[in-house]
Amino acid sequence: MLQAQDAPRFDVDGDLAEVDRLVRAAQPFIIEEGARDAFRAFAESVTMDRFADVFGDRPWRVQSCKRGIFEPEIPFYEQTEEMPFTGFLDRMREPHETQQHYLNLWPGPNMDYAQPLFDELRALGPKIALTNYKNQELRVFWLGGAGTITPLHYDTYARSHGVVHGEKLFMLFPPDFRHLRLLQPYPVRSNTGWYSTVGAGPLDPALFPRLAKTRPVRALCGPGDFLYLPPCWWHHVSIPSKPTISVSATFYPKAAYFYYYHWRLRFSRWLARHPRLLNLSNGKLG
Numbered sequence: 527m528l529q530a531q532d533a534p535r536f537d538v539d540g541d542l543a544e545v546d547r548l549v550r551a552a553q554p555f556i557i558e559e560g561a562r563d564a565f566r567a568f569a570e571s572v573t574m575d576r577f578a579d580v581f582g583d584r585p586w587r588v589q590s591c592k593r594g595i596f597e598p599e600i601p602f603y604e605q606t607e608e609m610p611f612t613g614f615l616d617r618m619r620e621p622h623e624t625q626q627h628y629l630n631l632w633p634g635p636n637m638d639y640a641q642p643l644f645d646e647l648r649a650l651g652p653k654i655a656l657t658n659y660k661n662q663e664l665r666v667f668w669l670g671g672a673g674t675i676t677p678l679h680y681d682t683y684a685r686s687h688g689v690v691h692g693e694k695l696f697m698l699f700p701p702d703f704r705h706l707r708l709l710q711p712y713p714v715r716s717n718t719g720w721y722s723t724v725g726a727g728p729l730d731p732a733l734f735p736r737l738a739k740t741r742p743v744r745a746l747c748g749p750g751d752f753l754y755l756p757p758c759w760w761h762h763v764s765i766p767s768k769p770t771i772s773v774s775a776t777f778y779p780k781a782a783y784f785y786y787y788h789w790r791l792r793f794s795r796w797l798a799r800h801p802r803l804l805n806l807s808n809g810k811l812g
């Protein structure tokens with residue numbers, strides 16, 4: 527098993543003075559909102575039954591990939607399958623043995639019928655200590671069943687991610703050069719340069735011995751736990767045991783621009799849009 531340090535936790539009704547320091551120091555932490563009325567009312571209203579009522583049998587494109595297999599040429603989020611929304615909810619309750627189905631949902635065109643649900647999510651933001659911080663807007667729902675995994679990767683922005691029902695395990699690694707070496711991302715000249723070659727399945731040092739040299743932070747989030755995930759931190763996210771609904775906001779701290787990781791990702795995306803340069807580089811960009 528991978529040894530990790532637990533992310534610090536703060537009770538939202540306790541002293542939150544430390545939170546500002548941790549955001550400025552770009553360190554992860556959890557704020558517990560579970561006992562607050564605003565969160566409880568939201569959790570009572572936003573359930574799998576509510577999703578079934580709102581989305582019904584509408585055809586939906588969901589993430590769909592083979593469990594534990596990451597295809598470097600096809601980014602994870604581009605592997606999809608169409609199914610009725612209620613069919614996806616069935617998959618959440620009873621996951622397929624070899625195929626993972628996952629969904630993140632935000633207000634898209636022609637989704638007026640779902641607007642009241644997204645309005646409730648938006649209205650929750652200012653009532654939550656972490657997302658009220660610097661006016662982050664809660665915009666996205668994440669829905670998945672037991673065994674779902676988001677492979678190890680980093681983003682350039684920071685996220686605030688809160689569990690509404692179920693449980694999510696975040697394994698986080700700092701954006702330094704040591705971890706860049708140990709976690710070995712796919713090459714810059716690929717579609718997936720911000721994904722690690724380690725960790726499409728469980729993060730297991732028996733499979734990837736280099737993991738034993740890393741210094742991860744572990745954040746196991748249950749209902750009402752809101753995680754602050756600082757910019758450029760590596761994250762591997764899994765749903766250990768039950769159908770899980772979570773929500774997220776995105777936050778762009780200026781400090782993000784100081785990370786090598788940030789520019790590495792942007793350069794990788796830029797190169798992906800200029801395939802002729804890739805050919806000219808003759809595979810030398812690594």
Ligand SMILES: O=C(O)CCC(=O)C(=O)O
Nearest residue numbers: 668676681685687763774
């Ligand atoms: O919750 C997940 O499965 C992935 C979350 C994630 O990658 C993110 O918030 O950036």
